Amino acid sequence: MAPRHLPVGSFVRIDKHDLQSILDSLSQRGYRTIGPRLRDDAMVYDELTRVSDLPIGYIDEQDGGRYRVVSDPQQRWFGYVVGPHSLKNFVFPPHETLLRSHRDADGLWSTQTELPETRPVAVLGVRSCDLRALRVQDRVFLEGPYVDVHYQSRREPLFLVAVNCARAAATCFCHSMKTGPAVRGGHDLALTEFVDHFVIEVGSDTGGEVVTETNWTPCTIEEVQAANDVPQRLSSAMQLRDKTLPASSAGDVEVDHPNGRYLDIRGIRELLLDNLEHARWQAVGKRCLSCANCTMVCPTCFCSSVEEVASLTQDNVERKRSWASCFTAEHSYMNSGTVRKTTASRYRQWLTHKLATWHDQFGQSGCVGCGRCITWCPVGIDLTVEVAALRGDKS
Amino acid sequence: MTAKPKLAVFKFASCDGCQLTLLDCEDELLAVAEAVEIAYFLEARTQEIEGPYDIGLVEGSVTTDHDARRIREIRKQCHYLITIGACATSGGIQALRNWADLPEFVRHVYADPQVISALDTSTPIADHVIVDFELRGCPINKQQLLSVLLSLIGGHKPRLPSYSVCIPCKQRQTVCVAVTRGIPCLGPVTQAGCNAICPAYNRECFGCYGPQQQANVPSLTHQFLRAGADRGHLVRLTRNFNGYAPEFREASNLLEQHD
Numbered sequence A: 001m002a003p004r005h006l007p008v009g010s011f012v013r014i015d016k017h018d019l020q021s022i023l024d025s026l027s028q029r030g031y032r033t034i035g036p037r038l039r040d041d042a043m044v045y046d047e048l049t050r051v052s053d054l055p056i057g058y059i060d061e062q063d064g065g066r067y068r069v070v071s072d073p074q075q076r077w078f079g080y081v082v083g084p085h086s087l088k089n090f091v092f093p094p095h096e097t098l099l100r101s102h103r104d105a106d107g108l109w110s111t112q113t114e115l116p117e118t119r120p121v122a123v124l125g126v127r128s129c130d131l132r133a134l135r136v137q138d139r140v141f142l143e144g145p146y147v148d149v150h151y152q153s154r155r156e157p158l159f160l161v162a163v164n165c166a167r168a169a170a171t172c173f174c175h176s177m178k179t180g181p182a183v184r185g186g187h188d189l190a191l192t193e194f195v196d197h198f199v200i201e202v203g204s205d206t207g208g209e210v211v212t213e214t215n216w217t218p219c220t221i222e223e224v225q226a227a228n229d230v231p232q233r234l235s236s237a238m239q240l241r242d243k244t245l246p247a248s249s250a251g252d253v254e255v256d257h258p259n260g261r262y263l264d265i266r267g268i269r270e271l272l273l274d275n276l277e278h279a280r281w282q283a284v285g286k287r288c289l290s291c292a293n294c295t296m297v298c299p300t301c302f303c304s305s306v307e308e309v310a311s312l313t314q315d316n317v318e319r320k321r322s323w324a325s326c327f328t329a330e331h332s333y334m335n336s337g338t339v340r341k342t343t344a345s346r347y348r349q350w351l352t353h354k355l356a357t358w359h360d361q362f363g364q365s366g367c368v369g370c371g372r373c374i375t376w377c378p379v380g381i382d383l384t385v386e387v388a389a390l391r392g393d394k395s
Numbered sequence B: 001m002t003a004k005p006k007l008a009v010f011k012f013a014s015c016d017g018c019q020l021t022l023l024d025c026e027d028e029l030l031a032v033a034e035a036v037e038i039a040y041f042l043e044a045r046t047q048e049i050e051g052p053y054d055i056g057l058v059e060g061s062v063t064t065d066h067d068a069r070r071i072r073e074i075r076k077q078c079h080y081l082i083t084i085g086a087c088a089t090s091g092g093i094q095a096l097r098n099w100a101d102l103p104e105f106v107r108h109v110y111a112d113p114q115v116i117s118a119l120d121t122s123t124p125i126a127d128h129v130i131v132d133f134e135l136r137g138c139p140i141n142k143q144q145l146l147s148v149l150l151s152l153i154g155g156h157k158p159r160l161p162s163y164s165v166c167i168p169c170k171q172r173q174t175v176c177v178a179v180t181r182g183i184p185c186l187g188p189v190t191q192a193g194c195n196a197i198c199p200a201y202n203r204e205c206f207g208c209y210g211p212q213q214q215a216n217v218p219s220l221t222h223q224f225l226r227a228g229a230d231r232g233h234l235v236r237l238t239r240n241f242n243g244y245a246p247e248f249r250e251a252s253n254l255l256e257q258h259d
Helices: A016-028 A127-142 A151-157 A203-211 A222-241 A267-275 A279-287 A292-295 A343-362 A383-395 B018-022 B026-035 B065-077 B086-090 B093-099 B103-110 B142-154 B168-171 B177-181 B216-228 B230-240 B247-255
Strands: A009-017 A034-039 A042-047 A060-061 A068-070 A096-102 A107-114 A121-126 A159-163 A189-193 A198-203 A305-312 A318-324 B006-011 B035-040 B053-059 B078-084 B131-135
Touching: A009 A016, A009 A222, A016 A034, A042 A060, A042 A068, A042 A318, A068 B177, A107 B078, A121 A343, A127 A151, A127 A159, A189 A203, A189 A222, A198 A203, A198 B168, A267 A383, A267 B168, A279 A292, A279 A343, A279 A383, A279 B230, A292 B168, A305 B103, A318 B065, A318 B168, A343 A383, A343 B018, B006 B018, B006 B065, B018 B026, B018 B053, B018 B078, B018 B142, B053 B065, B053 B086, B053 B142, B065 B078, B078 B086, B078 B142, B131 B142, B216 B230, B216 B247, B230 B247
Parallel strands: A034 A121, A121 A159, A159 A189, B006 B035, B006 B053, B053 B078, B078 B131
Antiparallel strands: A009 A198, A034 A042, A060 A068, A096 A107, A096 A318, A189 A198, A305 A318
C-alpha cells in the first residue's frame, strides 16, 4: 500500500509561490507560524502568515559589532543568514512564570505550576546552526536528570522548516564547528532555494503530511543533486576563505577579517584550560563591556535567574524565571560576595564554558558557529580572534 | 523595625519627579499607605509627624551649605536612608555646574545675583552621609520603588539589578540600535531599571540609571569614535543626568582631554 503521505527522506519540488500553501497548512493545523521579518533594520523572527512578508530581496552584512540590511541583487527569498533572535526565544523565552502561590483568608497557601500556552509554534527559515543549537539546548533542558517541563511543553510540538544556506555572513563559522551550512537532521522540512522553485526534503512524518497537501512534483536525481550541492558549494567556499586568514592576531585588537571567520577547534579544550592565566584574558577584559549581549543572543546560553515576586499584600507570590548572564555580578554572587569580580574573569568563564568545559558537562561544544556573539557585541569582540590569539602564542 | 514603619520623603535640589513616582503608584498607593505610616511627605500632605523615621527617601542633590547641614540632620533621624533618583545618587543634571563657573551662570540667570547663596558644586547625597541604598533613575521606576519598600517592610535586602540595560533590551527582543544603525548608545554601560524603554522606541540609551556595576565606558566610547561618532557628542552623551557619577565623569573628562 502506498503511504498516505510523502515519507521521510523524500525530495520534492514546489514552485516558489507554493510555499504559501505550506504556511496555510500549518496554520490550519493550529500552528502559530513564525518566520524571518525585516523589522527595525534587522531580520527578526516574528509572526508570518504570508510569504510576501518575507524579507525577499534583502541580505544582511555582518561584522564585529555591525549589522546592516542591504538589497540583494539576486532577489533571493532567504539570502540573509541569522539575525539577533534564535529558536531559544521560542522554547526558552526571556521571561516566564514557573509557578504561582496564593494565601487564602485562612492563611493557607496553595501553589500551582504554571505551564505555558499550548498553541504549537512552527518556525520557517531556520538554519543548520540553529537546529544544532536546539539540540544543544535539548541536552541541557531535557536529557539531564531533571526534565524542564516548561521547555518541554514548547519544544515537543515545535515544527521546523529549515533552509539550506547558500550564503554566509563574514561572522559565520559553522564550517569550523561542523554544524553547517547543510541541514542535517532535526528538521521537519528542509528547503533549498533556486531561482523559481524550492527543493524540499522531508524530515519528519508531520513534515511529509504538510508537503503532501501542497502542489508538489517529485524531484529528478539531478534536482536532488543540485539541492545537495548548494550548501556543499558554500561549505567549500567557506573552507577556502580560511586560507586567507592571518595565522595569528595575538596582541592586535584591530583584526578585521572581511573574508570570513574560522575557528581552529583542534585540542580546544586543552588549549583553553591550559591557558587560564594567559595575558590575553586581561587584554580582552579591557575591551569587554560586561554588557551580556553575547549571552543574550547566543542560541545555546541557558542560564536563568529565578526570583519570587510578591504582591504588596504578600498574599500572592509568583516564581519568575528570566534569562541571566555570566557577565553580571549577580551571576556569581554567593553569601560571601561576588566570586568573579573582574570582567576578564567573566569573559574567561564564558569562553571556557562555551568551548571547553561544555564538553565535560554535556559531551559536546556549546558553540555552533552562528557568529551572533561577534555581530551583536557592541565593541565587536570576536571569539575566533581570541582563541587564535591564545593558540598563536602557544605554537 | 516597628509594626508599621514610619516613612519620610525629603527633597533637595531636584525636579520632584522621583517623589512623584510614589504618588504615581496609584493602584498600589492604598496598599503602600496600609503598609507604612507616611509621616513626612510634603508633596503629598501638609501633616508633619516628627522623627525618628524608619525609612527616609531622599530626592535631590546637595547644592547649598544649608543642604549640606540638613542632610546630616536627616541622616540622624532615619534608620534606613535611601536616595531616590539621579540627582540624589550622582548629583543630577545640575552637576553640569561642576565643570563650569557658577558665578558666571548666576550672573546670566538672576537679576540680583547677590541673593543666590549656592555651593560651586552639585554633589550626591553619599558624598555627605552614609547611604543605605541607592535607587537609580531619572526618574526612578515605580516597580523598583515598591520592590525596595516591600523588601524593607519584609526585613530583607532589596534585590535590584546592577547589570546593563542590554539585558532587558535583549529580553524584550529589541534590535540593537548601536549595531544596526551605528547610533552611540549608553545601554551597555548603564544600569538596568527602565526596561530599556528608549531603544524600544528607536532611541539610544542616555544613561538615566547611571553606570552599571562593571561599566567600561572608555571601551565603548573608543568604539563609537572608531565608527565615526563626534567626540563632542560623546562628551554630551556621557555628561548627562548622571554625568557626575565617577565612571561617566572620568570617561567624559578623558574624551575632552583628547579633544
